[in-house]
Amino acid sequence: MKKKLWDPVLGGVMIGIAMLLTFYIAGRGLGVSGALTSFIAWFQNIILPSVTQNSEYFSQYFAGGINPIFDYLVFMAVGIMIGGFTASLVSKDFKFEILKGPNISNKGRLVYAFIGGILVGYAARLARGCTSGQALVGAAELSVGSWAFMFAIFIGGFAAAYFVRRQWI
Amino acid sequence: MIGPLFSNGIISSNINSLLAVFIGILFGYSLQRSGFADSRNIASTFYLKDVKVPVVMFSAITTAAIGLFGMGLVGLIDLNKLYFLPSYLLPEIVAGLIFGVGMVIGGFCPGTSLTAMVTGKIDALIFMAGFLLGTAIFGDFYPLWKNFYESDPNGVWRIDQLFNINLGLAVFIVAAFAIVGSLGLRKLQTKFWGKNVEN
Numbered sequence: 001m002k003k004k005l006w007d008p009v010l011g012g013v014m015i016g017i018a019m020l021l022t023f024y025i026a027g028r029g030l031g032v033s034g035a036l037t038s039f040i041a042w043f044q045n046i047i048l049p050s051v052t053q054n055s056e057y058f059s060q061y062f063a064g065g066i067n068p069i070f071d072y073l074v075f076m077a078v079g080i081m082i083g084g085f086t087a088s089l090v091s092k093d094f095k096f097e098i099l100k101g102p103n104i105s106n107k108g109r110l111v112y113a114f115i116g117g118i119l120v121g122y123a124a125r126l127a128r129g130c131t132s133g134q135a136l137v138g139a140a141e142l143s144v145g146s147w148a149f150m151f152a153i154f155i156g157g158f159a160a161a162y163f164v165r166r167q168w169i
Numbered sequence: 170m171i172g173p174l175f176s177n178g179i180i181s182s183n184i185n186s187l188l189a190v191f192i193g194i195l196f197g198y199s200l201q202r203s204g205f206a207d208s209r210n211i212a213s214t215f216y217l218k219d220v221k222v223p224v225v226m227f228s229a230i231t232t233a234a235i236g237l238f239g240m241g242l243v244g245l246i247d248l249n250k251l252y253f254l255p256s257y258l259l260p261e262i263v264a265g266l267i268f269g270v271g272m273v274i275g276g277f278c279p280g281t282s283l284t285a286m287v288t289g290k291i292d293a294l295i296f297m298a299g300f301l302l303g304t305a306i307f308g309d310f311y312p313l314w315k316n317f318y319e320s321d322p323n324g325v326w327r328i329d330q331l332f333n334i335n336l337g338l339a340v341f342i343v344a345a346f347a348i349v350g351s352l353g354l355r356k357l358q359t360k361f362w363g364k365n366v367e368n
Contacts, residue, residue, distance in 0.1 A: 008221040009351075011203030012228020018196040019233040024240065025180070025188050027173025028252040030196060032280035033304070036297075040304050057311035075186045077283060079193020084284035086194070087201035096289040099208050099276075113208075113292040116275015117282070117299020118306070119267055124279060125307035126318060127264035128257070131278040132196075136226060138254045140233035142327040142339055145256025149265040154215075154223075156269025161215035164274050168212040 003091035019140060026072065029141070031133025032080065033124035035073035037061075042069040073133075101168040112167055172246040197284050206285035208276025208292055215273045218362050220354040227347035238340050259321035275299065 006014075022030045041061035045052040045068075052058045061068040068074075088094040100109040124130040127149050129138070135153065138146020161168075171177060175185040203225045204210040213219035240246040272278055277285065277296045285293030307314070329339035 005204045005221075006199075006202045008203060008224040009228045011199055012225040012230075013232045014199035015196060015203075015225065015229035016232025016236065018192050018199065019229065020236040020240070021192045021195070022189075023233070023237050023251060024172035024246055025174050025192070026185055027176035027250055029254065030192065032283055036279060036283075036301060037304050037308070040301050041308070043301075044305060044309075051309060055309055055311065056315070057308040070186075072186060072189050075189040076193035076196070079190035079195075080197035080200070080280065080283055081193075081287045082190070083194035083197025083199075084201045084206060085197075085287040087198040088206065088288035091202065093201070093206070094289050096291060098291045100292065101209065101212075109292055110295045113275050113277070113296040114299040116271045116273075116277070117296040117301075118303040119271025120275055120278060120296075121271075121300035121303020121305075122307050123264040123268035123271060123303075124300075125304055126314065127261050127268065129254070130268070130280065131226075132280045134254065134261070136229055136233070139230045139343070140237060141251075141253050142234065142329060142336075142343060143254050143256055144326045144328060144331050145258050145261045145323065146254060147328065148256075148258055149261040149268075150226075152262045152265025153269040153272065156266035156271075157215040157273045158269075159266075160270040160273050161212075165216070167274075168209065168276075169216055169218065 002093050015136070016140075019137060022076075028072070029133055029137030030076060031073050031129055031137065032077060033121075033130035034133055035071065035077035036121075037125065038068040038071040038074050039077075042067065101166070103169075104167045109167060112164065171244065172240070173250050176250040177247070196280070197287075200281060200284045201288060205281040206288045206290060206293070208281075208285065208290070208296075211278070211281060212273055212276045215269075217354070217357050220351075220358045223354055224351045227351045231344045231347045234340050234343050238336060242337075253325040253327075256323040256326040257319070257321050258323055258326075260318055263317075271303075 041058045098106045098109055127134050134146055135150040174180045211222055214222045241248040275296045282293045282296045286297055329336045
């Protein structure tokens with residue numbers, strides 16, 4: 001039997017504490033897409049070194065001869081995976097499965113997941129961060145741009161929801 | 170000890186990185202226990218069928234904003250040494266719109282897909298593959314959107330500066346907005362979908 005989820009307010013307080021710890025300890029915010037960008041810079045440099053080194057964007061990740069995989073946020077991403085995995089064991093929620101609404105096939109769901117992933121990946125770079133590092137952290141720092149980013153996410157999501165409703169409801 | 174501990178030279182870079190792993194564990198554990206490893210919970214937000222995701226977000230923002238500026242007020246952290254995110258208003262608005270569309274199509278954002286992936290959710294793994302491809306496209310074709318990416322720079326631009334109000338009042342307004350927003354979203358959820366949706 002799966003364990004009941006935390007109350008949303010408690011979940012938010014715990015995530016807020018994680019944010020405060022990065023502020024107090026590291027003097028910066030937490031984040032996820034930054035770690036994944038460091039990862040892709042590192043990975044692409046292994047399989048396509050010339051493309052990566054000639055990329056105006058990715059070459060910054062190697063400035064001064066550093067290895068982008070030893071990044072603060074990459075360490076945090078490792079922790080996020082450990083924490084998520086542990087929580088799924090504790091709550092008996094670990095299961096290989098595809099979660100979706102009742103009116104779409106598994107294959108359809110995975111196609112949507114991939115397309116959505118591409119859009120979010122692109123948008124996170126354009127925004128210099130994602131829902132964690134830009135929306136949550138920036139909103140807590142009272143950043144005007146981050147609040148605008150967060151509102152725009154909800155506007156975009158609500159606007160597109162009707163067209164993909166078959167996937168979810 | 171006055172923070173930020175790393176910026177103030179109280180802890181080394183290695184210790185800082187090690188602590189990042191532990192903060193990540195707290196973050197990932199909290200995401201999973203809040204239901205963020207299930208794409209249905211995230212997508213349901215956009216049908217107002219289940220608003221727990223924005224409620225968690227508002228709660229996190231309120232906690233962190235009060236905590237951060239509260240620590241600054243009592244001198245526990247030197248806010249001058251904190252990295253504040255700069256605003257690039259127009260690119261952030263456009264990126265947010267694309268991000269929102271991608272989120273309702275894909276069912277995840279980066280942090281939630283990373284968490285869901287390690288709890289066995291195959292759709293999260295595929296989302297992550299798409300996410301990495303989208304990141305690579307941005308970086309490898311950067312000259313195509315570089316000008317737009319760097320446009321509308323506003324530097325560090327906070328709500329207190331926008332409205333020309335006191336910092337404490339700005340934190341209070343943000344907290345009040347988050348609380349009223351959470352209650353309002355829950356009302357809308359009940360209105361459209363009834364009381365039986367699990368919260």
